Each structure stands twice: as structure tokens, then as C-alpha cells.
Amino acid sequence: MRNLDRTARSAATLVLGGIAVLGLSACGSKEAPRADLAAAQVTSIGVNSYLWRAALETVGFAPLLQADSAGGVIVTDWYANPQNPGERVKMTVTILDSDLRADALRVAASRQVNQGGNWVDAPVQAATVQKLEAIILTKARDLRRQAVAS
Template sequence: MPPRVLIALATVALSLAACSSDEGIKVAPSPELGPSRERTPGENQSIFGSGGLTFGAGADRNKDLGEGAVLGVNAYLWRASLDTVSFMPITSADPFGGTIVTDWYTAPNAPGERYKLNVYILGRELRSDGVRVSVFRQVQGRGGWADAPAPTTMASALEDTILTKARQLRITGLEQSTAQ
């Protein structure tokens, strides 16, 4: 299947997966996610009513996310994904839809190539198939930057790194809650 078709299918699947309900995962405040706030019952409302078609968190999706707020995706996968791609400039991060898009990054030891990542968190459970990474690569030529194939194992290696970090965060969180 051509990459454009796969990306289009992934976009449609993520759009449908972003349909939310009033359920979610509560997260603590952090520097990356902002100060705490309480979600109000009307935040997941749409023009179709409370049980209708809702994407993300509704009209208030740009408010800060903090303690008492609800993520649309698994909190451990979200945090691990942010940690994993933190060395790259992040263009957008949507904790309700579970999408992280980076800008182009050029490693200091390879100035003739650059990479861009799209990270998709696919659900609320911490599962091995709960995260997908798309890797884009460009090389610099005479006419500027040109698309080039990314290493075939790079996306799966990043997914494995994210999953490992998410499991570590979960274990650390369980240990801290047991100690209290």
C-alpha cells in the first residue's frame, strides 16, 4: 500500500478514535502539561448533545491540562512519548487526540539529513499496539531537501522505547502509590 494511503487511513482511524466520552485518565500537574484545573461536565458536549459526536474535549480543548483533567489516551504512553521525542522540536501535541508531531530535526553528526516524527497513541490502555510512530527522512542535495526512505527499523525502535518508558512510569507510579 502506498505511504500516502496508509497515512490517510491512519488519520481517519485516529479521527474516529478521538471520539470521546466522559471517561478518561486523571493526570497530576506537571511542567509540560500546565497547572491543575477541574473539568466541567459540559466540556465533552458537542452540537449533537452530550451523547453525540464529540472530538477531543470540545470547545475548551485549548485550556491547560492538569490535575483533575482527563486525557483521551493512556497517560503513561503520552508521558513516555513526550520524553522520547523531547530532543526534537515539537510542532504540535494533542493530549486528547493522542498525536505528537515534531518539526524537522538534524543531528549534529549528520548535517546532510533530517528527520520528522508523528507519534500516535491509539487508546487508553497500556498495550504493545497502543502507539504508532511514523518517521519521515529527507537528505540534502543540490536542489535542497529531498524525501528519502527512513531506516526500516527506526519506527519500531522508537515504539519499543516509548513502550519501555511507559511501563517504567507505570511501575514507578504503582510503587509510589503503594508507599503512601
Template sequence: MTRKISVGGKILTGAVALLGATLVLSACDKTQAVFPDKDKGDSAPRMSNEKRETIFGPEGLFGKSKPEGEGVGIGVNAFLWRASLDTVSFMPITTADAFGGTIITDWYQLPETPSERYKVNVFILDRTLRADGVKVSLFKQVRDGSGAWVDVRVDPKMVVDLENSILTRARQLRVVSSEPTQ
């Protein structure tokens, strides 16, 4: 007798599950999918060129996406970017990311001092041409008595001179770009 109750319980559980699934699926019966009608000129919102209002306002969450007059397709100030590349162009560049504003060079030995080598990391921190918009990290190594490279402290004046060189070149590029063409 307990066996019949057990089988009946399974049947009852299955019937309840089937009834629940039927109710869920029947709730979807009255809905219709809405597709854009190309004949009427309708288009999906993601394809539209219309400006849409958002909860973040007309300028988005972080303000304007690009300041006026900035180059398209680059994430940092174009003058600082070009000046940084020009300034470290004599060194082998390992990584250059225009959107993140980073330039990383490989080690470089000056021909005059083969027992020293330098590595430079340039970080462009702003989309505007400002003195604090560029940061340089300079690394120096020298050979010890056994011929191995050893890290040594870099004179902070060298870092400042390199940053000033980049800023001077950026100002020159800005002046040249703003001159009228003849």
C-alpha cells in the same frame, strides 16, 4: 366588475390568513411555562446531579466513558503520552494533542549529520498501555547535490526501535507510579 372580484379575492385571502394566525396563536393561550422554583428546591434537569436514564443505557452509547484508574482530562493512556513526549523531547514539537493522542515534531538535524534531518509523528491509539497502542511515523530527508532537501526511505527498523523506546519508557513510568511512597 372583474376588478371588484379581484379586490374581494384579496380581502378573502387576507381574512383567511388572519383567521389561521388567530387560531394558531389562540392554541398557545392555555399553555403555561414551567420554571424551576428555587424556594421548593426544584432545579432544571440540566442542572441536576441526579443520574438520568437514557436510551443508551447506564454506560452510554460507547460503553464506559473512562476506564477505571485512568487520568482525568487526557484522552489517551497517560503513560504512553508521557513516554512519547519524553522520547521525542529532543526534537522541536509542532503539535501535541493529549485528547487526540497526536504528537507532531518539526524537522530536526542531528549535529553529527547536518546533511540529514528527521521528522516524527506519534499517534497514541488506545487508552490502555498496550504494545499496539502507539504508532510512529518517521520521515527522513537528505541534501542532494544542489543543497535541496529530498525525501528518502526510512529503515523500518528505526520506526520499530522508536516505538519500543516509547513502550519501554511507558512501562518504567507505570512501575514508578505504582510503587508505594515512603
């Protein structure tokens, strides 16, 4: 009985050791799998590059005041739609993480309306900011899909 226990333990140790060696051998490869080239965590510029590119494309209609890829901050200057010159908006996009996640992105917007020649602060609908965040996230995911496919 004692020999049987010892034999079973030895067999179990060999099996577990073999599994561990096989698992670790996959980690030793010098080449990363192709999918890793477009992983959700791409940070060669300090923040997630897909979120960064998507944010720049999304707010690119407005003149940029600041674009800091290391800190992940994009600030636009005031933009007035030519079809509605009595209203203008200013946006700040902040990328908070190196992962491509919804909570890694924050958009803030300010809005002003012209009243008697003076610009007066006006509220921004929460849906507007949420829509901008959704557009940026969708573009970022599309950029990632394109990178994985190529």
C-alpha cells in the same frame, strides 16, 4: 427421595447465593485498590498518560509542532542531528487507545537528505520506527511501575 432433592437444591441455592453476595460485596467498596491508581488504563488526558509522557520524553529532542493530548497526536518539526547536518527527520506519534498496550501506539517517521542544497525525501528503515516504538513502550511501562511502587 423428593425431600432429599428439594433439600439439595435449597442448599445449592444458599451456597451459590452466598458466593454471589461475597463477590458483590468486594465491588461495593468506595476506595479503589492501590494498584488501580496506576492501572494500565489511565486516561485523565484523553489517552493513556504513561504512553503520552513516554512519547513526549522520547521525541523531546526534536522541536514540537503539535501536541494534542486529547487526540493523542504528537508531531515534531524537522530535526537535524548537529553531527549529521545533511540529514533530517520528522516524527508523528499517535496513541490509539487508552490502554497501555503495544498496539495502542503508532510511530511514523519521515527522513530527508540534503542533495545540492535541496532536501530530498529518503527512506526510513522500518527498524528505526520499531526502535522508537520499543523505547516509548519501555518508558511507559517504567513510568507505570514507578507509579505502582510509590
